[in-house]
Amino acid sequence: MQLKCIAIDDEPLAIEIIKRHISEFPDLKLIQTFEDAISGAEFLKNQKVDLIFIDIDMPDITGIDLVRSLSDKPMVVFTTAYKKFAFEGFELEAIDYLLKPISIERFSAAVQKVLDYAKYKNAESREETDASIYVHSEYRMIKIDLKEIQYIESMQDYVKIYLSNIEKPVLTLMSMKGILEKLPPSDFVRIHRSFAVAKKQVLSIHNRKVKLKTAELPVGNNYADFIKEWSK
Template identity: 35%
Template sequence: MIRCIIIEDQPPAQRVLQKYINDMGNMELLATFADALQAIDFLKAETVDLIFLDIHLPKISGIDFLKVLAEKPHIILTTAFPDYALESYEYDVVDYLLKPFSFERFVLAISKVKSPISQEVKGENQMENTALSDMIFIKSGYEHIKIDVADIFYIASDSDYTEISTAEKKYLSQEPLRFWEEQLDSKKFVRTHKSFILNISKIEKIIGNQVRLDDQTKIPIGRAFKERFMKHVLK
């Protein structure tokens, strides 16, 4: 369980983060603060793995807070302004979320939190990391639908969205193919074409410049991707 706090002065942004944290299932929100000074005493008394930290805050900015924070847990910065991105990485932050951000982008940021400070059992830590790699969330209207990664056959790019195909259903996502390429385990998923990523475990056969999956779907192999794909699959 990743123990976290939110330091954010805008109630709408607080509510978004609170919902996303609750939807994860492997995170515990300990407290929410409207300014960084309120959080200092709390951090002296409690062990926290992760802080969601806004940059533009009353009394003291998020960047100034980072400068004076003696023992730093993992930090994910949240802001509506991209100007601080470069400076923020000088303080070894985990990620930089530019508002408004999707739940998928939030999950990607959380997946970079490798070793929660409060976890003493290595096996528990491994289970947390595995949980993130075994599921993805697809935004559909006002809902976020959880999909088991093992059920995915392929992901295809189609202009402004990507289509995630499982045996039972196809889901549309506004995230680009590059996002899913970074999100999914590269040992299990591979790019075959500028428009396709597929699940290696679903391959039935490879015929020339084409892959046939267990559901009989035919996926092209692009010339620029073939050598890397074949080495990856046939190693």
């Protein structure tokens, strides 16, 4: 199935580059382009699309304001010549963020993320179980394999996800409650106000300390039942 997409950018050359890049991918069908955000917004009021490639910095309405105004948001890939706009795009949960001039290699990587996420959401709508989740980190959508998660650390409005296959943890704007709602409760459990662990990653528990391959975490007073459960 092709993904219907549009491109919105006030620079004609940028539109031509996006059109040329899209033509390289049979999974994408470009149905319209717009050189101003107002025309794009009007089109989106009456037409449903799967994906928008949209410039952030436009004179009438910014790409960020346009996307924020949509009640039914499609997947979004932001494009811009200015890196300073990245964080606002991150807040809107864009699939990716492309810095101009956009190479075909970088565009291809963004399209692969779009296709992977579309497949994930389609499976989710059919209530199929999936061995991965998606979170937003460093202004992009990141796919995380559940089997690689060791533990999760809460840091106020953010969580750090520690993985077996990546040395640096993934930081995402989400609460501990929010991330646990994405994870199967049979495989992940909260052991402390600040920590949750993958049950299969637990090597041992001693003196209310959970030992993992790369860390030792405390068990909070309100979560002591986990010790009895794990010991069964």
